Amino acid sequence: MSLLVIGTVAFDQVETPFGASGKIIGGAATYVSLAASYFLKNNIHLVSVVGDDFPQSGIENFHRRGIGTEGLEIKKGEKSFFWHGRYRADMNSRDTLETQLNVLADFNPVLPESLKELDFLMLGNLVPAVQKSVLNQMNKRPKLTVMDTMNFWMDTAWDELIETIKLVDVLTINDEEARQLTGEYSLVVAAQKILTMGPKYLVIKKGENGALLFHGKEVFYAPALPLEEVFDPTGAGDSFAGGFIGYLAATGDLSFENMKRAVIYGSAIASFCVEKFGIERVTDLRQEELDARIKEFVHLVQFDINLA
């Protein structure tokens, strides 16, 4: 199977109680595609835009992981999207110190013909209208479209957001966003509402409290691995989404049982992501490390009760 990933490729500058990252490579599509590459070993293609300040080594890094960049536009004389933020002591909330839209200000991707037939589509966090435009450019409906979004678009682009959500198969958002999107405090009630808005599947990400997968009347709760230290949460949600869709694209199996596995694999990749600044851990992960972590997940939640 093949996977098309749209979203930001950007620079981040991150401050946490543990230190400051300096200017490093980040962006939703970066994390998504790198995370997906641990499952789908090639046939991942990126659609995004950067300025000519984006380093060649960053692009080579994608290629090294089997990620095609023919859809990555490089705008001469312009600068890449930049986000500068600081995490609070609890590492769960963060303040944006600076955002420079730069090339993203008028990003209006035109899909190369070669990318219009790919099997799986990941709409990484981005202006909903751009997500929708990419979906509409596909020659046929992808086997699965996963959309990630955030509260910012609920505040600033509500109508477009709702229209885009209507078109996708899977929505991934966090617990607060699920509440904001529906006006419901109970995540169960919020999920029921969201499943009437278009998506057939909903993943609610709860950070250190794991993730919930909803589909019809089915619910699956994947815990997060309790970590000694969360060093930098940036990109964890995108890495989750990348692992999730990458595993589904690699296996080509869209049963609920396989979706549950995809949530576990996504959670595993996300648990690595937060161990270091930026993309460091989702760039050089070894297969043995990933296998060992999956074992930890199984061990963490496994119990044996004989049902009558």
Place this chain on the structure above:
Amino acid sequence: MSLLVIGTVAFDQVETPFGASGKIIGGAATYVSLAASYFLKNNIHLVSVVGDDFPQSGIENFHRRGIGTEGLEIKKGEKSFFWHGRYRADMNSRDTLETQLNVLADFNPVLPESLKELDFLMLGNLVPAVQKSVLNQMNKRPKLTVMDTMNFWMDTAWDELIETIKLVDVLTINDEEARQLTGEYSLVVAAQKILTMGPKYLVIKKGENGALLFHGKEVFYAPALPLEEVFDPTGAGDSFAGGFIGYLAATGDLSFENMKRAVIYGSAIASFCVEKFGIERVTDLRQEELDARIKEFVHLVQFDINLA
């Protein structure tokens, strides 16, 4: 096996966004012993104190569930402990509007001889010095002592609390309390510290985010069942503890595998507790309801990944 439960038997008055309870029966030992009675069908014994305002029907309710009240002191002419609180809109935080210690002000239980040899001991949330005094009155060390406590004692009785924690096998606290007790934000690091303070097992309760069981290097994460509606969280933690120790006492098996099952059974009872005001749901639960909920738990977290 037999189980001794100490803690409060009291009146609560609870206000939630869904309504007001009026004055109803509550108290840690009430919830613990009722929850335990779904596993250990008799041989549960209560040690607590009430005033003569406590209704005979409340005492008969204990007897009906196989709970002995020979250790429940009834103080003539005095009033029972009373707590009046209001939950905020998120149902996760609450404000105490009024506390009347009444009979609890000078509660200094003297164990009847018949209760000094019981197998399992639950030290429900109470002044740590009283918890310790009961433990010291036992003729022999119980097979398992479980202690529940709260942040209030960390603020007001630190030294006694630490001394009491030193003596128990299992400590159950919530995530914020684990952080306060250790000064560590990471629950993994906090757990490691607590396991050097005396207890061999630690349960960290995370409310709607489930519960973690720590023992040596082992960790088990039991999710909470996602509920459409949490009506009244009062007593959920005590019900959890009661289900946990009740299951262990009923099975007499203290292996880590069985502790994990006990966490699931405790979580199941707690998930009923919050459905109605007060003890209503942990009083009249049917076995079929409990079995069905355990099935839901298994279904909720079950996934099938073939490890290499």
